[in-house]
Amino acid sequence: MAPSRAVYTTVRAALRHSVSLSSPYLHHRRLISAYGYEQAKVLALSSLGEPKDVLHLHSHSIAPPHSDLLTLRFLASPINPADINQIQGVYPTRLAFGTSLGTTEPIAVGGNEGVAEVIAKGGGVQGLEKGDWVIMKNQGFGTWRTHAQTKAEEVVLVKGEDREGLRPEQVGTVSVNPMTAWRMLRDFVSLKEGEWFVQNGANSGVGRAAIQLGKLWGYKSLNILRKRESGMEELKADLTSLGADAVVTDEEFEAKDFRDRVKELTNGGREPIRLGLNCVGGPLVGSMAKHLAAGAHVVTYGAMSKKPVKLPTGLLIFKDIHFDGFWVSKWSDANPGEKETCIKEVLKLTREGNFKDVPMSPVTWNHDTKQDELVSAVQGTLEGFRSGKGIFVFGNT
Numbered sequence: 001m002a003p004s005r006a007v008y009t010t011v012r013a014a015l016r017h018s019v020s021l022s023s024p025y026l027h028h029r030r031l032i033s034a035y036g037y038e039q040a041k042v043l044a045l046s047s048l049g050e051p052k053d054v055l056h057l058h059s060h061s062i063a064p065p066h067s068d069l070l071t072l073r074f075l076a077s078p079i080n081p082a083d084i085n086q087i088q089g090v091y092p093t094r095l096a097f098g099t100s101l102g103t104t105e106p107i108a109v110g111g112n113e114g115v116a117e118v119i120a121k122g123g124g125v126q127g128l129e130k131g132d133w134v135i136m137k138n139q140g141f142g143t144w145r146t147h148a149q150t151k152a153e154e155v156v157l158v159k160g161e162d163r164e165g166l167r168p169e170q171v172g173t174v175s176v177n178p179m180t181a182w183r184m185l186r187d188f189v190s191l192k193e194g195e196w197f198v199q200n201g202a203n204s205g206v207g208r209a210a211i212q213l214g215k216l217w218g219y220k221s222l223n224i225l226r227k228r229e230s231g232m233e234e235l236k237a238d239l240t241s242l243g244a245d246a247v248v249t250d251e252e253f254e255a256k257d258f259r260d261r262v263k264e265l266t267n268g269g270r271e272p273i274r275l276g277l278n279c280v281g282g283p284l285v286g287s288m289a290k291h292l293a294a295g296a297h298v299v300t301y302g303a304m305s306k307k308p309v310k311l312p313t314g315l316l317i318f319k320d321i322h323f324d325g326f327w328v329s330k331w332s333d334a335n336p337g338e339k340e341t342c343i344k345e346v347l348k349l350t351r352e353g354n355f356k357d358v359p360m361s362p363v364t365w366n367h368d369t370k371q372d373e374l375v376s377a378v379q380g381t382l383e384g385f386r387s388g389k390g391i392f393v394f395g396n397t
């Protein structure tokens, strides 16, 4: 239900005399009109391409919610590699372009993951109150925005007791990477305590989650990192502190004598490696598979090197190694109940200090933050050897 032109004019005038309200959660200042209209900004695109070429800030107003609608104020929204692929148009889930945010040409809002606070609700909304924190039920929400209005059925409540003591950055990054690690460790092979999994991209968000969950469940992890010019030992120590049993560079892993190291680690094969996790691709995957026990599985969930996986056929014929893929979006859509259980459990582990979130590079998004700052944070996600995951943290929006 779009407001009339006269209402827009009144709202614009009212917004010039905005008042600030205080939040019990973040002590932020909110710009809100005398008529209850929220002034929102979104990081949007009208055509697919490189983020730096296509992303722009768009402002619009949000009317007070009615019936089953909620008005949300975003708290934290990460910038995940898949978000970039979506903007580039090379991801299976397409962005939803439309004109509902008052533009003449269709636009889409970037971002799929995040946490928001309910700031107003329509009369028909049950089970959600002002001040509640919610995460998105499905991919494709468009989370790089200060505010949104949506149907209550599109979000999942993060109960007060589940989020107690946690920062928005921790809650806003729980539904993709930890979930992916969880399912891959559990759904392809029943690893026994003391058995191993091997993974590349071990310092990624998923990799870090896999190390920690694996440790909690009694699995040992052999972790492969891309060799870097500096900070290698620090990174190895960082993953070891998360619970990694062995951390090596790709160069060390590919060395001829690494077979001896595997023998030593696996107690002569008595504690076999029965699972491989791959987010890199390329020849490294074939090398990983060579160290696996017969009948093991390699689960591919990313392709960061953009190189195809090459395999010696003997591994398929004589060792019966299985190659699988995992996509959390598909799994989450098919298993909404289990998704909620996993989220609750990871938040509990985080609260108890048994699960550390990834290193982050927060980008504060205030009402007056410039477009260039936001866009370059998104573009920067494509660079390797990063010190932390980019995440928009919303301030006095």
Ligand SMILES: NC(=O)c1ccc[n+]([C@@H]2O[C@H](COP(=O)([O-])OP(=O)(O)OC[C@H]3O[C@@H](n4cnc5c(N)ncnc54)[C@H](OP(=O)(O)O)[C@@H]3O)[C@@H](O)[C@H]2O)c1
Pocket: 080, 081, 082, 176, 177, 180, 201, 202, 203, 204, 205, 206, 207, 225, 226, 228, 279, 280, 300, 301, 302, 303, 304, 305, 306, 326, 327, 328, 329, 358, 383, 384, 385, 386, 389
């Ligand atoms: N299938 C699914 O359901 C699912 C779910 C979540 C994530 N993913 C995918 O998993 C991957 C990791 O996601 P994330 O959020 O965990 O990422 P992240 O925290 O941003 O980490 C990126 C990882 O990729 C590595 N990397 C970057 N460029 C590389 C290159 N050219 N060659 C080799 N490695 C490279 C990085 O290593 P350096 O530090 O050495 O650069 C780092 O380990 C992405 O491909 C993402 O799309 C898939």
